[in-house]
Amino acid sequence: MTANGLIQIALFSAIVLLVTRPLGGYMTRVFNGDYVFLTPILRPIEMLFYKLAGVDEKDDQHWLRYGGAMLMFSVAGFALLYAILRLQGYLPFNPQGFGAVEPMLAFNTAISFVTNTNWQNYGGETTLSYFTQMAGLTVHNFVSAATGIALAMAFIRGFSRASAKGLGNFWVDLTRCSLYVLLPVSIVVGLFFIWQGMPQTLGAYVNATTIEGAHQTIAVGPVASQEVIKMFGTNGGGFFNANSTHPFENPNAITNLVQMVLIFAIGAALTNVFGRMVKNEWQGWALFGTMSVLFLVGALIAYHFEAAGNPNITALGVDQAASALQAGGNMEGKDVRFGIANSALFATVTTDASCGAVNAWHDSFTPLAGLVPLVNMELGEIIFGGVGSGLYGMLLFAIVAVFIAGLMVGRTPEYVGKKIEGYDVKMTALAIIILPFSILGFTALASSLPFGVSSIANAGPHGFSEILYGFSSTTANNGSAFGGLTGNTPFYNITLGLAMAIGRFGMIVPMLAVAGSLGRKKLVASSVGTFPTDSGLFVAILTAVILIVGGLTFFPALSLGPIVEHFSMIHGTLY
């Protein structure tokens, strides 16, 4: 680790901290329907959308109806995306003449983008037309993100409202989020990205004759417009196969920094929205603090082990030491402009959130650095997290934390003025258990079946890590990969697709049930016996609960993968 590397991590953290409160304030006003500076431009469009769709803004939805609307929208989105993928050969903006996407792959891809996972079993530049990228994938980059944020708003209203039947209106939350939050930022930052070198063209791939006279085909496309929402909506599905390692998706260190900030921005801001809505911003900062602790620990672990490099490469006489002339460290699967610190940081950020974009290949990370993204996903991506899903995931853990604290002192637990009772805790447990159930269940299945094992690219414990990573990433709706795993097989297209759907909707339904239950309750005034959830002690308890729950559940599986591999690497055992 170098001083400069640590300064870069600190700089990134400081920017996220600075963004949190202003964006949180803006989003609170948007979702409350208050006036913001964009209202004069966007309000007429918003009203037109409601009119055409037959939406009554004042219609307050019960949690079941809110969830039903969300499911219906997801099903419609899945059907349309599947159709576009299958029919792209007949659709416009297809200069490379790509034909229909195979049915299994189309199924997997459609689920992948509807659930905000953006796992990719295909290479973008070798499979998809510009029409599919724009009208198919870019649209879901927006609306799957808006769906997640809408759900988080519904959950927050469960805490902030008293004796209320409804949680808000899904259609209104979805529309406001897309129009007022996601689109304006995408336009502004998208133009910045183009200025910095990202292509935005409908022209065909470029045929170049290199200086030495060789032929080189250079894939281009409408990249920037998709790239910005890929990050801001924590989607992570690259325009190209190589994702944000590709110089066209991530031209330089500044675009890299902006991309990482975009990944965390909404997740961080939502903690502030929560604080504002429950009328105590410190409640939000307590969640922000917990997330920051977990983020920094992960980033430093990943950075440390990547900077240390691979001893088996050092043994061959290769210089992996950092100096003024090179970043050093484990450079397999990394690009020079990012080096070690920014690659390790990006890997931590993209898996803390449910983004899944990569600027280096996690499969080639040293074992314990590769463990960090795995653990981040297995904790449920609550460290700033996916847009929306990170906050409601963290709030579910907060409920568990106050429940445990309540057991210790023998009082009915309360959280931000709501009594947490048996039903709430049961539903919370259900929402949390879905994750290990799907990850470990599918991993066990795939590891024991011949067509599960035949897809792995690296032998030994690393092969097991590839499978574990695949199901962790899809269940948690991340979408990054240990890319060696060949996912485009019937077995993996189906099982990974199911894992994505289970991970998304299996968690949302009990979460909404908790929100509905909490919303119906009265607000209780805090008393001397109330455990203060805006304190440092709460941050410590919440962090411990997250690590104990996640750690106990996944430690055995992690031991078989990255931990065994780490000791193999040190002892020079190769596979």
Added chain:
Amino acid sequence: MLKDIRPAIVLLALFTLLLGLAYPLGMTRVAGALFPHQAEGSLIEKNGIVIGSEIIGQTFTGEKYFHGRPSATTGTDDKGNSIALPNNAANSMGSNLGPTNKALIERIKNEVEKLKAENPNAAIPVDMVTTSASGFDPDITPAAALFQMPRVAKARNLDPAKVEALINQFTKPRTLGIIGEPAVNVLKLNMALDSEAVK
């Protein structure tokens, strides 16, 4: 429940029109007006022929050129079989080899032997023996450029000090002195060498 079917379908259609067509097509128009060079892929032309993109690595094999990093990209041959095709900018990918994979260590061993023959006195910078993430990293580290400097100077009959000065000139430092890592753009450096030769 049934009354939510209409908004599901209508809003999806409206969002597809706004976010899937109007937004990207509008961005394309604006980009074409404001930043036409970047929007087309930062292409470099020489005598009317596109020779590559400023920010996409390309393959150099000649002694008189600086070489980019190893690449794991593949292409297809005439029969449709997958073959190694380094710096294939139409099929981006990394090696995805894990740190304890025999194939990785063997590959690096071979690279090391070749490089030791070229410059036996210097330590081998790690970026010269590891495949890049994109498969066409446009850059090498200053260490890798300096490692290759004697070979290039000899092949071109140039004063090594002059080549080193060019390397320094084309080393892009960290942005604001803090962000990113120092990098040398291989294509730009090689083009500068060629125009140096013409002078």
